[in-house]
Amino acid sequence: MDICEKLSILADAAKYDASCASSGSGPRGKGSFGHNVPAGVCHSWTADGRCVSLLKVLYSNACRYDCAYCVNRASSDIRRAAFTPDELVDLTAAFYRRNYIEGLFLSSGVFSDPDIVMEKLIATAKKLRREAGYGGYIHMKIIPGAGERYIREAGLWADRLSANIELPTAKSLNALAPQKSGESILGAMRDFSETSCRFAEDRRRIKSTPVFAPAGQSTQLIVGASEEDDRQIINLSGALYRKFSLRRVYYSAFIPPVQVTDPRLPGITRPPLAREHRLYQADWLLRFYNFTPEEILDGQDAYLDAQLDPKTAWALRHIARFPVDLARAGYEEILRVPGIGSRSALRIVETRRSRSLSFEALRRLGVVVKRARYFITLGGAFIDRPDNPGRIRRMLAPADALQLPLFEV
Ligand code: SF4
Numbered sequence: 211m212d213i214c215e216k217l218s219i220l221a222d223a224a225k226y227d228a229s230c231a232s233s234g235s236g237p238r239g240k241g242s243f244g245h246n247v248p249a250g251v252c253h254s255w256t257a258d259g260r261c262v263s264l265l266k267v268l269y270s271n272a273c274r275y276d277c278a279y280c281v282n283r284a285s286s287d288i289r290r291a292a293f294t295p296d297e298l299v300d301l302t303a304a305f306y307r308r309n310y311i312e313g314l315f316l317s318s319g320v321f322s323d324p325d326i327v328m329e330k331l332i333a334t335a336k337k338l339r340r341e342a343g344y345g346g347y348i349h350m351k352i353i354p355g356a357g358e359r360y361i362r363e364a365g366l367w368a369d370r371l372s373a374n375i376e377l378p379t380a381k382s383l384n385a386l387a388p389q390k391s392g393e394s395i396l397g398a399m400r401d402f403s404e405t406s407c408r409f410a411e412d413r414r415r416i417k418s419t420p421v422f423a424p425a426g427q428s429t430q431l432i433v434g435a436s437e438e439d440d441r442q443i444i445n446l447s448g449a450l451y452r453k454f455s456l457r458r459v460y461y462s463a464f465i466p467p468v469q470v471t472d473p474r475l476p477g478i479t480r481p482p483l484a485r486e487h488r489l490y491q492a493d494w495l496l497r498f499y500n501f502t503p504e505e506i507l508d509g510q511d512a513y514l515d516a517q518l519d520p521k522t523a524w525a526l527r528h529i530a531r532f533p534v535d536l537a538r539a540g541y542e543e544i545l546r547v548p549g550i551g552s553r554s555a556l557r558i559v560e561t562r563r564s565r566s567l568s569f570e571a572l573r574r575l576g577v578v579v580k581r582a583r584y585f586i587t588l589g590g591a592f593i594d595r596p597d598n599p600g601r602i603r604r605m606l607a608p609a610d611a612l613q614l615p616l617f618e619v
Pocket of ligand 1 (some may be wrong): 214273274275276277280281283284319387
């Protein structure tokens with residue numbers, strides 16, 4: 211099989227993994243080619259919202275496991291292929307030099323013992339760095355079950371590592387991916403977290419200590435392949451951020467694999483992309499707006515509001531906390547106002563130190579006034595009174611309603 215055929219098979223096999231953004235890593239220094247911009251610019255998105263600017267491939271799509279939701283599962287009747295480390299190094303370096311890609315996202319099916327699979331991935335990354343002089347971004351998958359020393363080694367060559375949790379509960383994992391264990395996936399995250407802390411500690415004392423996976427770790431959760439609701443998913447994400455200092459949880463709407471039929475899977479024909487979108491918005495609240503998982507869904511519903519973004523939905527459930535007076539309120543309070551992002555909240559606090567704020571100025575500071583207008587005052591003056599949550603919902607929902615099905619059966 212020639213390299214183009216392999217690439218076609220193994221790039222196609224990798225497309226279901228959503229966790230491929232390259233934010234949070236810096237340049238690798240002199241003597242290497244390739245450069246990461248540390249602000250998450252290595253993104254280009256397909257129509258269904260997935261990142262394609264990395265060379266995103268599997269090392270091999272052969273797999274011993276038989277996860278029901280996966281096109282690469284052992285029982286799937288598909289063409290199988292595998293790269294060698296040299297082939298992948300040549301391919302990545304050539305694509306990078308031609309500006310086709312900005313980094314490498316490298317995963318693999320579990321074609322052998324997890325330690326052996328990790329050895330192959332590590333060998334590829336090491337060759338890229340050492341022999342090809344590649345300084346671009348590398349995101350490498352951790353194969354759960356691999357020993358701690360492989361995670362340690364992988365972090366010396368890759369910018370980011372990720373172990374995919376895939377399903378939100380052990381029960382779903384048992385049902386849909388019985389050969390995987392929640393404990394080994396969480397164990398890999400724990401190993402990463404502890405190793406990362408040790409390296410950071412050593413670097414504080416010994417400057418020559420190498421950098422360990424500077425872009426941290428992430429994970430992916432499949433949404434809609436199992437029965438868990440949004441509350442369970444958000445609670446899990448909150449716990450993962452807290453316990454393992456994850457940089458990102460990626461949510462991937464379950465795409466029913468065409469080659470696979472399995473009675474354990476839900477009978478959907480289209481991925482629940484709107485639900486995925488709402489979960490990303492909720493995740494944003496966890497990471498940048500100081501919301502706790504419990505606050506995001508603190509009403510009766512176990513699912514996020516289909517009509518409104520989670521921050522606006524929260525504000526309407528807590529309308530007594532509004533209006534927030536932007537002339538006086540603290541940063542944290544301003545941050546809770548729908549239509550005001552973290553940067554705008556900072557700008558408001560900074561601007562009002564030197565001059566008084568006007569409603570006209572808010573737009574220039576980045577405030578989405580058409581949303582914020584129901585929740586703010588300036589020195590006691592309203593744009594629109596937040597007297598009736600039902601009315602506000604009617605005013606805001608049409609603009610925000612997603613056209614995609616949240617749940618499709
Ligand atoms: S371990 Fe499961 S999800 Fe990963 S490639 Fe194999 S079958 Fe697919």
